[in-house]
Amino acid sequence: MSDAITETRHREIAVEHLLFWTMRYVEEQHPGLLDSLEASLDKLGDPTPGSDKNDHAVRHIAAKMIAGARG
Template identity: 70%
Template sequence: MTDTTAIMARQREIASEHLLFKLMEYVEAQHPGLLDFMEASLDHLGDPATDETKDDAGVRQIAARMITGARKQGVDAG
């Protein structure tokens, strides 16, 4: 049987990621430099976990890929 909580969490993540990408693309188009600003902030990003799953570098890599994706989508959309 499928875990309803896990399904809902995945669906929220997909929806949130989509909306965040669209927001990033829109704001970058209106105010160039947003993505550079966000990219420069990644050194301050970390994983709040306090156990063996803590992975600051992994969190930063995901954020960096999201910024790269938003840059690509912005170029493709324009």
């Protein structure tokens, strides 16, 4: 695996971790955040043009993150 790919993977893991715990913290302080994020999923999509575009996969990942933050 190239250094750039490894660094990108590490960055993605770190960002997901920080986002997940931020979502949990904010939800505890301001209930309703996760409901609002869940309601916004229909606006989320994959910006990739062409055959690699998969809006459903992107929404599925986001939905799993929200479900995980709910505990």
